[in-house]
Amino acid sequence: MRSRYRRITRLLPAVVLALGSLQEAAGQTSPAGEVTIAWHVTIAPTWFDPSSAPPQITPFGTLYAIHDALVRPLPNQKMGPSLAESWTESPDGLTYEFKLRRGLKFHNGDPLTTEDVKFSFERYKGAAAKEFQTRVRTVEIVDPLTIRFRLNSPWPDFMTFYGTTASGAGIVVPKKYLTQVGDDGFRKHPIGAGPYKFVSHTPGVDVVLEAYTGYWRRVPNVKRLVMKSVPEVGTRLAMLKTAEADIAAALDGPEGLDVKRDPRLQLVSTRHASIFWIEFADQWDQKSPWHDKRLRQAVNLCLDRKTTNEAACLGFCPPAGVIVPRVMDFALQVEPPPYDPQKAKQLLADAGYPNGLDAGEFTAIPGFPTVAEAAVNYLNAVGIRVRMRPMERAAFYAAWREKKLHGLFMTAVGNSGNAASRVAEFISSKGAYAYGGYPDIDDLAQVQAGERDVKKREALLHRIQQMTIDRAMFAPIMDLRALMGVGPKMADHTINLVPMTVWPSYEDMKIKSQ
Secondary structure (H helix, E strand, O other): OHHHHHHHHHHHHHHHHHHHHHHHHOOOOOOOOEEEEEEOOOOOHHHHOHHHOOOOOOOHHHHHHHOEEOEEEEOOEEEEEOOEEEEEEOOOOOEEEEEEOOOOEOOOOOEOOHHHHHHHHHHOOOOOHHHHHHHEEEEEEEEOOEEEEEEOOOOOOHHHHHHOOOOOOOEEOOHHHHHHHHHHHHHHOOOOOOOEEEEEEEOOOEEEEEEOOOOOOOOOOOOEEEEEEOOOHHHHHHHHHOOOOOEEEEEOHHHHHHHHHOOOOEEEEOOEOEEEEEEEOOOOOOOOHHHOHHHHHHHHHHOOHHHHHHHHHOOOOOEOOOOOOOOOOOOOOOOOOOOOHHHHHHHHHHOOOOOOEEEEEEEEOOOOHHHHHHHHHHHHHOOEEEEEEOOOHHHHHHHHHOOOOOOEEEEEEOOOOOHHHHHHHHHOOOOOOOOOOOHHHHHHHHHHHOOOOHHHHHHHHHHHHHHHHHOOOEEEEEEEOOEEEEOOOEEEOOOOOOOEOOOOOHHHOEEOOO
16 A cells, blocks of 8 residues: 555656646646836845855845745745655654655756755855754765755754755755856856746846746746835835836835825735844954943843834834744744833943943944834934944845944844754854854754754753843844735735745736736
């Protein structure tokens, strides 16, 4: 019976692909129409290449349109089988084996095999590269459809890092094509296996994609997808109102309110795993004022998170007390620090700054001006004098990773995963985006990474998060629920269809019949 079942499951993908081809031939699923999405940032060509993906959700807005992964977030699944029809974990937690679907092809017609999977993984140098290099012993090609990962020791988060937006390591790119054109050529014209094919990119203006009718999961409903770079929020709103854009990403509070008042438009708040916080980049430098915990506590107390939420997010963004989003597994559910500017001023005085201090430039992640301006105003109000420094999104990511941002800066991180993946990248001293850390936290992070008992892991991760609060390592602001404006042409925007992401499920989007 079991052998018969295995034969049937092996046949199913071929049957599904055949049915899909028949449907397309019959004209039942032919893509039609065009959808334009106005992005809140300038789209960078580095976001066409998964090998350098930062631990952020924004680049996945292009990555999962053009590319696909062995496993990834799918509609109503935090992580589901995509290019891989199945996978297994060995009882000892040391071996993971993936079976590819049959008949997979890249956009240029080249077959997708386990050679491409191995090549893509070994080429990956993004935010989680150190984790993989430390923990993955070998990657073995068993046959063109079977690949095996062997670990040095049990790592319960292997699938979290490999199969979600915690990293781009599971995304598969074509070895043959990339070897021919090189990294620069690939970023100029990426070839993937996702639902949409690359057509063109006009830097600073737009990216144009076209439906890939050979996509394994389904033929996309919409034929043409245009992603426009529109950093100015007022312009995004205007484009939505004039139907130049069908979806306007990450609106600010006032613009979101304007959308709510317009009966032709719809405002949707996302449910992705994102959070704003202020970094104290120099807290480990004994010569820096931020080495004094009292100053870091003062920052935490001077922020009026509730008012910021109402102004920037229309009340959709819950004030935060820790930098792990509350929707993540193993997140510590805590209340935010109280708003107490008088106590903040007292802490400054106790630390030797009765007249406040000049804290220099304040760099905020682009795209969220009301949150950034609120933070600057609250800091200045208690005597922590800062001035805003504007920066493009891709440049901000690079500067953060290269440790070029100093003093105070505000970031927001929206990639999925769990508390452990956030600890690995931002809290542990070994994290790609961490400026420093504490030995006892590093030790606990190492212990939890190999702990296979879920309850014990949760206790360890809760303890780590509490330690960041006790030491005022960060100043959390609020969980981000991005305000997305949707125009009248959309029959189904699919925002929030895929858990833990801000972007629509592109192949499932529908527009009203013209």
